[in-house]
Amino acid sequence: MPKAQETLLEIDLKALKHNFKYLKSRLNPKTKFMAVVKAYAYGNESCQIANYLQNLNADYFAVAYVNEGVTLRKAGITKPILVLHPQAVSFKTLIENNLEPCLYNKKILTEFIKALTTEYQENYPVHIKFNTGLNRLGFWQDDINFIINKLNETKKITVKSILSHLAASEDLNEKNFSLNQIETFKSLTKNFIKKIGYRPMLHMCNTSGILNYPEAHFDMVRSGIGLYGFGNSEEENKHFIPIGTLKTVISQIHTINKGESVGYNRAYKSNSTIKTATLPIGHADGIGREYGKGKGFVIINGERAYIIGNVCMDMVMVNVTDIDCNEGDEVIIFGPNASAETLAETANTISYEIITGISQRVKRIFTGC
The missing domain is CATH 3.20.20.10 (Alanine racemase)
Known part of the structure; x- marks a missing residue:
């Protein structure tokens, strides 16, 4: 698949078929x-x-x-x-x-x-x-x-x-x-x-x-x-493939100087010079405010970038100080290699809540058709 150019949920139907077949394999044929x-x-x-x-x-x-x-x-x-x-x-x-x-x-x-x-x-x-x-x-x-x-x-x-x-x-x-x-x-x-x-x-x-x-x-x-794609246990998860990958992109990169703040209510105040990336996804898309203030994270070029400050309605800001990235780069919120379960655990919740909470304004695209 081409790299994401906007916020979207990529749904893998081949993974769905795999999960269906695995579950069926655990049953009597009748x-x-x-x-x-x-x-x-x-x-x-x-x-x-x-x-x-x-x-x-x-x-x-x-x-x-x-x-x-x-x-x-x-x-x-x-x-x-x-x-x-x-x-x-x-x-x-x-x-x-x-x-x-x-x-x-x-x-x-x-x-x-x-x-x-x-x-x-x-x-x-x-x-x-x-x-x-x-x-x-x-x-x-x-x-x-x-x-x-x-x-x-x-x-x-x-x-x-x-x-x-x-x-x-x-x-x-x-x-x-x-x-x-x-x-x-x-x-x-x-x-x-x-x-x-x-x-x-x-x-x-x-x-x-x-x-x-x-x-x-x-x-x-x-x-x-x-x-x-979730088996509710570490052992069973090995047999399943999460079908959804939530992606977005970097809209803008900022340099934040010592003493400056980021986002609403100045919820993050920097004690050193850092670099942040603003992403076009927020709590209206299903990334709740509970993921803010350093709890939740996204994946950029294979590295974790933690959310800083408060999650906004349509945007989040993440710390990319030590990540080599540029505006327009693809960002993974969750997917087969960055589990929704792991992200959910940062907010003391479960994968069910985060995947069912993805707003219908987020574009869905299907692969493996």
Whole structure:
């Protein structure tokens, strides 16, 4: 690829294919694969990512909200799409776009059946979520009879799958907790299937669940962060390739004399003569203020250049005193050789936050097509 001439996110589809194939290699061939493309495909651009994965025969897609699913349908995605956190106000749109809701409490189940009555639908596929320890969304075990009674009262819905979510699958110090979640899920689904009279698909594993708990792969797994190149552990990261490289350029180089300051609020005051580079990327692009004041860094000509002063809305300034560089040179914020995880750690956060936070005003380009 030519050197960057502006701020852009370069997305490597060959790396995406590699990550998909690696995750699939950890599964039984009969286990289905749900690609999680919520949050703009974790900041990478959902439509082209989903179409590429659809061509690779991903079985299902998952989004957080109905509008994300509508976007995929308009982009040509024909595979089933699970909406993980639907809101009742969007049920009509969900049905019109043949999206499949995750139903997680009594209110949302009741309201969806009501919406189907209005839309004259029958046997609509839904997914029933149980809370086994994450304590975020999901029915409780003692809600099973309520769900079964609701299902017996109507022919409007068919349970396509039963799901739950591991709370700490990446943390092997919490292995006993995860195993307890898995056993709870097995127990409640056995009870549910006995009462419903047919067997929906079962799925529980996220990326770290795929890697650490093969006994919980069941009928389908869900992967988000793994597709985008992160295995949630130093050992597993060796098998993944981050698909996104965030790049920018040096707009201007300054010589800052002793006693002079840099940026808003004079947050950096120099105690010697230094050289700074101003870059056209800031907190409006996803580089938060927490990366300022010497915490975060970028890579210029193979060297770390630390952010000094406060991050501005559209710009950051970095210390290039000991780096041989010029205006117009390419700058790497993160990528396969400068991990988003490492950058995120400087601000005491995680790779998920920095990659999903990249503003949509940042240009996306695709390679490996």
